[in-house]
Amino acid sequence: MKKISFILIFILCFAVISPLTACSKEEKLVLNVYNCEEYIAEGEDFDMVTEFENYYYKKYNKKVTVNYSTYGTNENMYNELKLTKNKKNNTYSYDLVCPSDYMLLKMIKEDMLEEFDLNEDGSYKYIPEYENNVSDYIKNLFQQNDWYRYGVCYMWGTMGYVYNPEKVSHEDMKSWEGILNPAYKFKSTIKDSARDSYILAQGIAFKDKLNALDKTSADYNQKLSRIFNDTSKEALKKSEDVLRKVKDSVYGFEVDSGKADMASGKIWINFAWSGDAVYTLDEAETYGTELYYSVPEEGSNVWFDGWVMPKGANKALAQEFLNFLNTPENVIENMNYIGYTSAIAGDVLFDNTKDWYGLYVLVETSDGDIELNGKTYSEEYFGDLDEATLNSFKNADGTYNLNIPEYNDDDEVISFSEETIEVYPYDVSYFFSNISEENKTEGKAVIYTDTIDRQLYTQYPDGETIERCIIMDYFTKEQNNDLNNMWSSVKIGYMSPVTMILIVVAVILLIAGYIVIDKLIKSGKFGYGKVRKNLKLISKKEIGK
Template sequence: YESEGKKVSVIYDTFDTNETMLNSLQTGKSVYDLVCPSDYMIQKMIVNDMLEPLDPLASHMPNYLQYVSPYLKEVFENIEATNKVTNTTHKVSEYAVGYMWGTLGLLYNPSFKTFVNHEITEEEVHQDLKDWNSLWHKKYKNTISLKDSMRDTYSVGVMRLFDQEIKNLQATYLDETLATYDQVTYNELLTQIFNRSDLETVNKVKDELMVLKENIYGFETDSGKQDIVTGKIGINLAWSGDAVYAMDQADEEIDTALYYVIPETGGNVWFDGWVMPKSDSLNKDLAQKFMDFVSRPINAAQNMDYIGYSSFIGGEEINDLIHTWYDIREEDWQEPLVDPENYVAYDLTYFFGDTVTSETIIYINEEDVNRQLSAQYPEGSKISRLAIMNDFGDNNAHILKMWEEFKASSLPTWAIILIVIAIITLLGFGSFFIYQKKATQKKRSARRKTTKA
């Protein structure tokens, strides 16, 4: 910041969850000029009248305004929250500047040893995992880890519960041969389904998840990306950035190709954004200058390279970074490609829009489809299948209760059965020993009586 003529002291804190951060702010333990929560938490903070609105972007954050991805800007514009103090509805974009974004999908190893032992082919795994229902298939029993995260795992249950309804919508709105073809309408309807959280829905989702729990290896929040590399699991419900990390690690350490897929019916797209909590000590001018500073493409590229997640920002530096990482021409990606028909053309125009003038098509090998690039940037044809999961509001109580009950019965049925059998066996042995002891005592008593006689 010295290059900007501003001397700033930065106090940097991290939190394990959005809820921990919120609690710290609400209790007054911490006061910050900026925090970077997830989408649903930004909504919750707007509802609770905790945020300072942004000043006009054109005059205060020109870099962000110029370089933010047009796709993500539109997503931002469509998310709203109602301030319960003022009873006014606001767009999230009035309060937040996007930082990083990603998706929730399935990270998997098609050559996992258990799959091989059960004669499940790699092609079969690839095909199965295009569908959320595959997580319930018995052939994948004890090979799956889920997120120990209420919202993420709930979303999987929702996709299972309303699977046929979603597929019917796809047949109506995503078939280009029909007059009803309309990706925008489809996404709106999918988002409505994705955010169902009434008590009846929550109870039905719980039933689906209880069945799923019988089929999984376990729950995790951070170890999944390591567990799949070390061979503990074959499938992991993963955030896209963690999936990229795991794929890179598997490539380097065990020379094994991992893959990441968002099933065909769709899934969650999420983002983290900068917001300014209300406080008497808020330095609003410097906070907005900082947000604009990290929105410069050159700085966004450095942050993206370090963190591993995808930046909200477009621009030439980001485009160059992605091409260098993934295009088969690497640093020479701007040179003409001699035989483009031999490669897969991955078009990121939807993301960059007019933030760049250079080529936005990345050419990759066929075997690299559904790997790192796909995890960081979903295909343009698939973005209508991605939905934001909003803050559940008052219905959060239903889901929290469901989650507590779901986690309380942490042992799968097979484990409970084994424990019960063990207990019964022990009780049986105990009864046998007691019986034997009493029988022996009777014999001794009889012998004593005989001797006395």
């Protein structure tokens, strides 16, 4: 009987302990994300990583920890992956990485990436938010080049000039060679990057050839691409000659400081990525300055950054994160924080773009919710006004007399100014082709604005600009070596103003030190004899130990 009781107690104990043991051994969910610095929403009000962890727990009742780390350059990221690679099973230590276009192509070529899970029709199986909302322009770009199996686009943009129109001519900024105008000497900066600055150099070196291309021909973009991506000895030599002239004209080479220098007025022209340009334009407004952005007419580069899954990644968790990241509301939080342009389009993003950059006016109405000067008004988007109202505001020359609202820090209307302005119907159909018909104007995705060549154009260039932009090729090792050697040759002898100042100070200190020592020696207070005597004394003490 005792034996049976003992067995029953053992079984009961095992039944109680087993679930606890299982819980303690429950697999910990960890997602390792490696992204560029300052490239995701990390604000006090909204932190993307924390929001995802909370979302995952609510959806699956499981805790997930996101180990989020950052890198400075694509090369740093690539080297880190190689250093931490598990050579036995050919896997890496990260689940998600966000390389730029050329590095993404390099990683595909070197078989470093997992493929995304796709449906039979080629759509993304576990990233419906991306699949349903990504711009057709971006989707086609990735599908045509067969990148979609290995990467999903995160942010994209162009390269061009940010400039101060009070100091620099709009006309000059229509061409890459505008930076060489002697009137702007030492008032501009370019990127300290061989790959990025090669676009600028080729645009100047082959200006006539680029401008001579027939923009209406079906193969215009292909011909444009061949010129910008030409790394032959002739092309490299011409670009080197151009960059030497540019080096002698600019204030310096930079990677990040150009934004602050432009906003503060230290420089007048900055060769910039469009995402940085948006930030710069916004920041300059705090100084009371309106800056502009131009993509030169010779052509430029369309760049993109994309998410990839290195070999060995937790694909299910990685794709869950990307699905969360690409919900329209989260995309807006991200764009608002980092200033770059997402690959996501659709109605929510289009409405947000209208809200950010569209023209809003005050219309006097009896049932308005805004009371000013004893009258009631409603705030209306220009594109939503009916024809009768528009005609009541329209002048014979096509301009409009409009009440432009002024806001406080909480975006509340506090007053308005009566202005006569020109209104531009800005067409972004190539990017927002997937919006609903109700959101279109005569079948097009149009945003009405009173300003061009500023933030709206910087984030969403018009279709004509996009047609003259190309994707930089993935260069072979030999091509990269040739390009980098050319860049090094250009930079030999280059020193930033700060470096030059430090060198001058160092030389002055050395000369001053020499003069002081020389005087001490001549006075006998610090003679060579005393030095020898002291050395002998030290040697004797050392020997005596």
